[in-house]
Amino acid sequence: MRRLVVTFLLFLNFALAGPAAAQSFADYSGRDLYMRFCASCHGVTGAGDGPVGQGLAVMVPDLTTLRRRSGGQMNTAQLREIIDGRAVVISHGTRTMPVWGYEFWVEEGADMEAEAAVRTIVDQLIAYLRSLQT
Ligand code: HEC
Incomplete structure (x- = not known):
């Protein structure tokens, strides 16, 4: 059920974006990306209450x-891996x-250019997360 909800959400996000390849998510602002792909779970303000x-x-x-919990500094490399999925964050x-690395890569056309787009998208997201730190 949980997987279904998540799959549906992803479908909805990408479907609303219109035909694939017409526009790259790499052109979206970090805030727009966050609102579209992250706020449903992490909440509009990032508090985890979506x-x-x-x-x-x-x-x-x-x-x-994030910054407070990691001793006053955000580790960009680590965040990148958490978001794109190379680092598996396992709670249960x-x-x-x-x-996300995979989801965005597929959405961007699943080729070399898509890899570059994914890096841009994830970096935009991290920059936005920086602006949310309390
Ligand atoms: C389906 C719900 C869901 C969505 C959508 C989602 N996340 Fe998460 N996120 C989680 C959960 C749950 C965890 C805790 C690890 C786990 O169980 O997967 C997490 C963990 C994280 C962490 C690690 C936080 C920490 O305290 O170490 C970061 C960073 C993060 N998410 C960023 C994002 C970003 C950026 C997006 C949008 C591209 C996003 N998340 C979208 C559910 C979600």
Whole structure:
């Protein structure tokens, strides 16, 4: 059920974006990307209180305390891996959060250019997360 909800959400996000390849998500601002792909679980302000997140079996982390929780500094390389899925964040045996590196790569056309677009998208997201720190 949880997987279904997440799959549906992803479908909705990408479907609303219109025909694939017409526009790259790499052109979106970090805020727009966050609102479209992350706020449903992590909440509009990043506090971890999004409507979909509340239906999950795991706690959705508060993204406004990333800096405080990591000793006053945000580790960009580590965040990149968490978001794109190279680092598996396991709270209950499996990763609940979608593997964004893969989702965006497919959406961007699944080729070399898509890889570059994914890097840009993830970096935009991290820059936006920086602006949310309390
Ligand atoms: C389906 C719900 C869901 C969506 C959508 C989602 N996340 Fe997550 N996220 C989680 C959960 C749950 C965790 C905790 C790890 C796990 O169980 O997968 C998490 C963990 C994280 C972490 C690690 C936080 C920490 O405290 O270490 C970051 C960073 C993060 N998400 C960023 C994002 C970004 C950026 C997006 C949008 C591209 C996003 N998330 C979309 C559910 C979600």
